[in-house]
Amino acid sequence: MGSVLRVGVLGASGYAGGELVRLLAGHPRAEVTFLGARESSGRSLGEVHPHLASLPIGGQSLEPIEPETIAAGADVVFCALPNGTSAALVPSLLEAGVRAIDLAGDFRLPAEAYPEWYGFEHPAPALLEEAVYGIPELFGAQTVGAELIANAGCYATAALLGLVPPLGAGLLEPGSIRVDGKTGLSGAGKAASESTSYASTEESMRPYRVPGHQHTPEIERGLELATGVAPPVLFVPHLVPAVRGVLTTSYATLTEGTTTEALTEALTVAYAGCPFVRVLAPGGMVDSKRVRGTNVIELQAIADARTGTAVVVGAVDNLVKGAAGQAIQNLNLAVGFDEADGLPALAVYP
Ligand SMILES: NC(=O)c1ccc[n+]([C@@H]2O[C@H](COP(=O)([O-])OP(=O)(O)OC[C@H]3O[C@@H](n4cnc5c(N)ncnc54)[C@H](OP(=O)(O)O)[C@@H]3O)[C@@H](O)[C@H]2O)c1
Structure with missing residues (x-):
């Protein structure tokens, strides 16, 4: 893939979404082009995350989460939304040709497990067969080329x-x-x-x-x-x-x-x-x-x-290997980037 990948972050006002934006700011081949939220839509990234205000997209407004708008602005989306939200949204994103990486638990289990463990009937059970469980060190071979990745829980x-x-x-x-x-x-x-x-x-x-x-x-x-x-x-x-x-x-x-x-x-x-x-x-x-x-x-x-x-x-x-970082690692594998692109390996210490 030669050009820069256009990335959407849904739930950009949350902790995992903010961490995705922070890490993607250092990614050499991906650029955040869509920021989605619910109650925070209309506010700027810098307002909801002051630590990100100085980024080039710090003044960009968060937008309501609507599949057509997202598909027009992004090639791939990270869904950093509450459990149960992306299960309803992802089918229309995939239909519109947008690759999806879900940070919630909506695509990690078989359909029959959802009522007991998550408290809802899964609205798109067929997609559970397609979703690749996202821990690169264990399932990296399946992640290559995947259109739907269920990023593993922390x-x-x-x-x-x-x-x-x-x-x-x-x-x-x-x-x-x-x-x-x-x-x-x-x-x-x-x-x-x-x-x-x-x-x-x-x-x-x-x-x-x-x-x-x-x-x-x-x-x-x-x-x-x-x-x-x-x-x-x-x-x-x-x-x-x-x-x-x-x-x-x-x-x-x-x-x-x-x-x-x-x-x-x-x-x-x-x-x-x-x-x-x-x-x-x-x-x-x-x-x-x-x-x-x-x-x-x-x-x-x-x-x-x-x-x-x-x-x-x-x-x-x-928030990194347990959420946003691993999601970016999965993205890198899915689209053929270097697995480590944009990902920090050295801690701030103490
Ligand atoms: N926090 C972690 O350490 C961690 C680790 C692994 C996985 N995860 C998973 O990542 C997801 C996000 O977690 P988080 O900790 O970042 O949560 P959070 O801080 O509460 O953020 C939730 C985000 O989702 C948006 N949102 C809430 N309800 C929505 C709805 N009904 N429709 C659309 N958007 C909605 C919020 O937007 P508004 O504020 O604008 O309403 C906010 O941007 C969860 O599924 C969580 O299980 C989190």
Whole structure:
């Protein structure tokens, strides 16, 4: 593809949408040409995101989300909209020839799972067969040329990248997988609520949506798609007083003779040549702060011989590798750009 790709960001006034615009500003072959929103339409990008005001498109107005207008102005769109919104919108975008990358959960599961896990009947079940599940390091080959990509969820990305290689190599007992997740507050989006207010979250750590979090079936399905093994997974997410970051700690029973070195080797071999995966050597400990603002996942694995348990830890920035960055990585693969175009790999630290 020679010319610059025209990109639309739907939900540009939100946290994930703002992060898409920020990252795309540094993309050498893509340009944001359409900004879509609902209540914020009519306001400028710089008004809703003052940190983006100095961009060339800082004065551009956000527009209502209407398929004909979007199709006239963009070759590809990122849907950074609430769950359930893009399922209704994407069919008309695809019909109009616009490639779509959905950051919500609307195309990640089989149709029959939506009433239970998302609370709606899926309006476009045929498209669920077409959608490619978007984690480039696991499903990159299918992503090339894809017209509809279901960008993976933040928790699911961190858990799957850690679990798939050792499970696929037969180092874990499939029926024993437990995933503990922790997220910072930006994972809840920009809308203020009492439960995510400063007063209720400062110095608070709490589980939520247990055992019904919608990333549970996503992790199970991702494991099956990547390894052919379909284990049940218990997933327990927690909210912690941070702004950015997702950390998953996964536990599983080790198969006979599995060592920390064997687990680490499985991860290292699986991700050789992957620009955004950092596997720590035995003894290293993951830190979510080291991936902040980057598209990197940091992984470590431990075999605890005393209890016969594998511990696999993954950390991502929920808004980058867990959302906007991974979506751009998927776009790059889909259209034939360099996978790393526009994506930061070095964190701001401390
Ligand atoms: N935050 C994360 O860490 C994260 C990580 C992975 C995936 N995601 C997914 O990304 C999506 C966006 O999340 P977010 O955190 O960016 O949410 P957010 O900050 O709440 O932003 C939501 C955006 O959607 C727009 N919107 C709301 N209701 C709409 C409707 N009915 N029709 C059209 N547009 C509507 C909003 O526009 P107005 O403000 O103009 O109404 C806003 O631009 C969600 O599906 C979320 O699950 C988020």
